[in-house]
Amino acid sequence: MNRQTTAQRWYFRERPAEKVNGDTFEWREEPVGDLADGQFLLRTLYLSLDATNRVWLSDWDIYMEPVQIGEPMRGFVFGEVIASRHPDYPVGCHASGLHTWSSLIVSDGTGFAPFPALDGIDLAEAFATMSVAGPTAHVGLHHIGGLRSGETVVVSGAAGAVGVLVGQIAKIAGARVIGIAGSDEKCALLRREMGFDATINYRTENVADRLGELCPKGIDLCFENVGGDILDASLTHMKDFGRLVVCGLISTYNAAGKVPGPFMFRNLIMRRLTVRGFVILDHMDLFPAVLADLATWLRDGRLKMPVHMVHGLENAPEALNLLYTSGNTGKLLVKLD
Ligand SMILES: NC(=O)c1ccc[n+]([C@@H]2O[C@H](COP(=O)([O-])OP(=O)(O)OC[C@H]3O[C@@H](n4cnc5c(N)ncnc54)[C@H](OP(=O)(O)O)[C@@H]3O)[C@@H](O)[C@H]2O)c1
Known part of the structure; x- marks a missing residue:
């Protein structure tokens, strides 16, 4: 094969003190050479x-391992194979995996898997659900949290990619679901279109008071995506022997110094709680069964994933901050044009 193509890529240039800014990444255009045996060329979609x-x-x-300064920025990508010398990745097939913020990717398959066609499901929605958020929600609720039918589940970051799926998967399992999110519009969407039983707007309502009203018998399972005051409010209202699944603490990721709390830590004793943090990458063995469930639910309409689409790889750094300014509803994706 004799081809020379140019890839656009973002490299990590300077560690941000708080939010990602104009100095964090560097844009480069680099030639892509010929493929060796066992490699394929992916056009990132x-x-x-x-x-x-x-x-x-x-x-x-x-x-x-964190991304080191000078390295290409790492990310989960979905694309189409446009040239191949790899038997498992023929031209035309779709693949997803953990790689780099790059318009063209040469790979030997490490970190990738072929992405099966889900008839009738939009590719972006399928990728948004199946790549990270869906497995995280499913494994967090069932494998880590031991969810049972009839239980009361509270999820924070409820209108985000993971949160919106946590609520729907918990409903499929027969739970009662309360979502905490940052606007009336997001809360209305969760109740009307995602089947949540109740919602709390943490910007306009007192979360601890509202959880007390909505969960008079306490919370069985708290799926935590945010941390800070919101976690404290849920800790205050946990049921005896309740479970706290610590999936994320997004309110702390831009923090330059030490972060406070949680102040209701004593309820780990008073309410005899089980607290488990997890990282989805440790549970790849569960993926075949989990992905089969997610595909079934997407196909039969029980699972929906709102997609917040940003256009153009050049806009990826700025778009990343949407996650920290409540700017996204559902899964944040960049579409490469
Ligand atoms: N453990 C794992 O393996 C794993 C895997 C994937 C994701 N996660 C975690 O899951 C969480 C959600 O991640 P995601 O990628 O799906 O993002 P996301 O929920 O789609 O987006 C982030 C949302 O979080 C809310 N948020 C941001 N800062 C906040 C703050 N200071 N206080 C309250 N809410 C805030 C915002 O919504 P509002 O409008 O509601 O403010 C924002 O839209 C993150 O904590 C992430 O680290 C963990």
């Missing part, structure tokens, strides 16, 4: 923007 992208840019001791 969608880039997933995830809260954890910001965590990878920190100098914290985290769950995987």
Whole structure:
């Protein structure tokens, strides 16, 4: 094969003190050479923007190697194979995986998997659901949280990618679901279109008081995506022997210094709580069963994923901040034009 093509890529240039800014990344255009045996060339169609992208840019001791300054920015991508010398990735097939913020990717398949066609389901919605958010919601509720029918579930960050699926998957399992989100519009969407039983707008309502009213017998399972005051409010109203699934603490990811709380930590004792943090990448063995469930629910209409689409790879750095300014509803994706 004799081809020379140009890839657009974002590189990590400077560690942000707080939010990602104009100095954080550097745009480069680089030639893509010939493929070796066992490689394929992927044209990226969608880039997933995830809260954890910001965590990878920190100098914290985290769950995987952070992105180092000077390296291409890492991200979950979905694309179409446009040239191939790899038997498992023929031209025309779709693939998704963990790679880089890049318009063209040469890969030997490491970190990738072929992405099956889901008849009747929009590709963006399928990727948004199946890549990270769906497995995280499913594994967090069932495998980590041990959800049972009839229980009361509270989820924070409820109108985000993970949260919106947590609510719907908990409803499928027969739970009662209360979502906490940051606007009346998001709360209305959750109740009207996603089947949530009740919602709390944390900007206009007292979350602890409202949880007390909505959960007079306490919360069985809290699925935490946010942390801070919102976590404290849920800790205040946990049922005896309730479970707290710590999926994310997005309110702390841009913090420059120490973060306070939680102040109701004593309820781990008083309410005899089980608290489990998890990272979805540790549970790849569960993916075949989890993805089969997600595909079934997407196809039969029980699961919906709103997609917040930003156009153009060049806009990815600015778009990442939408996750931290409540700017997205559902899954934040970048479509490469
Ligand atoms: N453990 C894992 O393996 C795993 C995997 C995937 C994601 N996660 C975690 O899941 C959470 C959601 O991630 P995502 O990628 O799906 O993002 P997302 O929920 O789609 O977007 C973030 C949303 O969080 C809310 N938010 C942001 N800052 C906030 C703050 N200070 N206080 C209250 N709400 C705030 C905003 O919605 P509002 O309008 O409601 O403010 C924002 O739209 C994150 O904490 C992430 O780290 C964990």
